[in-house]
Amino acid sequence: MKAVVIKEPGGPDMLSIEKVEKPSINANEVLVRVRATALNRADLLQRRGFYPPPKGASNILGLEMAGEVVEIGDHVTKAKKGDKVCALLPGGGYAQYTVVPEEMLIPIPDNLSFEQAAAIPEVFLTAYLNLFMLGNLKRDYNVLVHAGASGVGTAAIQLIREAGATAYATAGSNEKIARAIELGASDGWNYNEGSFLPWIKEKTNHNGVNIVLDFVGAPYFEDNLQSLAIDGRLIVIGTMGGIHVNNVNLGFILKNRLQIIGTALRTQPFEKKVELTKAFTKFALERFKNGRLQPVIDSIYDWKDVSKAHEYMESNANIGKIILNVTD
Template structure:
């Protein structure tokens, strides 16, 4: 089968030949129709984010496609079914093998490209908002990088949960996208300290939950607008990974919870449990339009380098999708 590989030295991506993955008794073999980019792909191709032990070294953390073979122990799936799923790697390829319990049926109203934009960002958002963040109806959440893939998913999920949503974004167009998705307040972080706006919007109390994809450059402002006993969940370090001179006493005095989170490194059992909780909540909402994947652009996988350049330049609002042509 064909798959995308990283050229040593240049880090350019190219399509080459490799062996088809072997399927186990409790697995499905999928003909991949589309996959989507994630920042983990950018890091992995530079050697900064190796795949977990046992995972495919091929890039790609999600896919949508058609079941082409069913393991002997699998029930409930058949050849020809349209599915999407989270992956530990391997999505930039013509075929992939997944545990049958991690497959989600694609709603009839969604294309393969739309379905490929769902698993990684929506499952990441669900994990961090609800499993780790404990977000409840009526609470306020601050979501950074609101126009990113995870950000656009988190806005919609928090809205569906009845939460009040504040986001940060880096342009007027991105701010408007966030508002259209259901954010109650969208702050352009270029116009001044976002912490001041958050405190103003919460009568000085701050927010009980922050979902942060940025990291070090937002550390001080995050703590400034996090409510006492609040949770800050760190899921990215786009703004740096090291914070000098951290005042641990402040965390103690205000009883703050700082949580690091990564979906990719969780166990298969965790990912199955997450998928099976998420699917009955989310799939009916995708089917009737209450939730929607936000797609920035679709590239043929022959244009994978151009797709990566768009994400590297922070030009995207929502997901960048690769169509796996044959």
């Protein structure tokens, strides 16, 4: 089969499509002919040599995919050849074929294309994990979503809306804020205009938010804490702005009973990923069928243009997911 390989750690020009060995399945797995995959920030880090895959996972990039089941293991009980499925992967999505445990499969509703389905697993499962399973999201909660126009951000806003809670989003342009509001955010803040703290305080009548989803890290840390309500949770999903924080006021954290949670989906134990996939599918599948939830796609590239797709993601211009069509 063909797959995107990293010739050596570096820039987007280090990616090329080469022939590699086709994977084989175990008894509880299926082989999927990949029709579409999607870019994630982790792909950019792995390409540079900074984010190796978990032990035993494929070295091929790609944390999600959509395609057709072409082979099933001896112990597979529900999946059938020809099924259209999408799934979260520990790696291996930038390839013509990939192996998926049956328990991780998500059926693709008839109203969604492969490209749309490929935009679901990583961002929606990440958002669901952090909002519901770690953030204990409840109706009438207020949630501050940073990077509101990103893949995870656009998914989180929709899930917050469907849970009956209120989302506030930050983003780097008025166009991105408008898209976040269109998806269900109550309001948005352009971070180029300064700190979001006075704005979010005003929006919540100085009560603060119950959950902050943060991708930025160190530069936002203090304002994130100040934005939280009593018993609030700061959930750190990424550290794009830096990892080192100085002069943390532990007294403030204690007084307000705050929780700071670090999270990563890729390194979760397999059993946790199965639990997450089942819970998310139960919550979301009918909502995708009836259009209440929608994958948000910025652009679609042929995988032969994978280097251009990576360059575009690095520009931070996208609103939603960047998709690769995996052709012959």
